[in-house]
Amino acid sequence: MVAEAEEDKLSDKVRLERFARWHTCSLCEQKYHGVVRGALGWACWKTYLGRPEADQVRRCAMTMLGNGLSTAKHFEDALSVQEAELSMERRLGAPEGSILITQSNLANTCEELGRPEESNRMLRDVYSGFLRLRGGESVQTLGAALNYADSLSSLERSEEAKTLLRKIMPVAPRVLGDCHELTLKMRWLYAKALYEDADVTLDDLREAMATLEDAGGTARRVLGGAHPTAVGIAAALRITRAKLRTRDTPPSSA
Numbered sequence: 001m002v003a004e005a006e007e008d009k010l011s012d013k014v015r016l017e018r019f020a021r022w023h024t025c026s027l028c029e030q031k032y033h034g035v036v037r038g039a040l041g042w043a044c045w046k047t048y049l050g051r052p053e054a055d056q057v058r059r060c061a062m063t064m065l066g067n068g069l070s071t072a073k074h075f076e077d078a079l080s081v082q083e084a085e086l087s088m089e090r091r092l093g094a095p096e097g098s099i100l101i102t103q104s105n106l107a108n109t110c111e112e113l114g115r116p117e118e119s120n121r122m123l124r125d126v127y128s129g130f131l132r133l134r135g136g137e138s139v140q141t142l143g144a145a146l147n148y149a150d151s152l153s154s155l156e157r158s159e160e161a162k163t164l165l166r167k168i169m170p171v172a173p174r175v176l177g178d179c180h181e182l183t184l185k186m187r188w189l190y191a192k193a194l195y196e197d198a199d200v201t202l203d204d205l206r207e208a209m210a211t212l213e214d215a216g217g218t219a220r221r222v223l224g225g226a227h228p229t230a231v232g233i234a235a236a237l238r239i240t241r242a243k244l245r246t247r248d249t250p251p252s253s254a
Contacts, residue, residue: 002019005018030227040064041064041067053092059094066081082102082105097133127147152164179222184218190211219233
């Protein structure tokens with residue numbers, strides 16, 4: 001499909017839409033994940049490796065490879081690819097939006113490799129960059145905000161995470177819809193920030209449980225029960241219910 005678009009001299013927009021078949025199913029419109037995403041990343045890179053370094057499709061294939069390796073949990077390999085990609089984009093003078101996406105992917109891999117402070121700094125800069133470049137209602141800005149909030153949560157800066165999530169959570173359904181994976185991830189992360197807070201209250205736990213029950217039902221219906229987002233929400237719901245049971249159970253008498 002990409003080759004046909006190039007042969008027919010179709011627009012860059014059409015070529016990129018067709019390129020999306022490498023990472024997104026055309027039937028259910030879900031992104032591939034796990035080892036399938038990793039395998040497609042390698043296949044994509046092998047397909048376009050021989051093109052000139054500045055070729056747009058080759059650069060997209062490099063992104064596919066890095067993301068595929070990360071999704072398949074080969075984080076050290078993903079880091080090498082993403083660092084090389086960022087260096088190449090800066091050398092070639094790539095658009096700022098492309099550089100921000102690569103920085104975001106690199107930051108997420110750093111987080112997985114146990115470098116949370118470094119990851120947080122990069123994700124803060126990526127969010128600020130997209131906010132300035134695209135405004136507060138673009139998919140890229142919302143995705144960057146989610147990643148930054150997740151990083152804040154992992155550093156136990158839960159109040160900052162909750163403040164940011166409360167700001168973007170009303171925007172995502174309006175821009176993307178209630179069933180979009182990004183919308184569901186925001187609700188999942190917000191509930192997680194609530195129940196992981198050291199000063200969590202009973203009302204916080206009840207809000208977290210209600211949020212996860214609703215998001216979990218939507219995730220199973222839209223994404224399927226085996227999808228990583230649905231699995232993650234279900235795990236968070238089990239934790240929240242366990243914490244609520246602990247709060248609701250009176251202390252035993254001596």
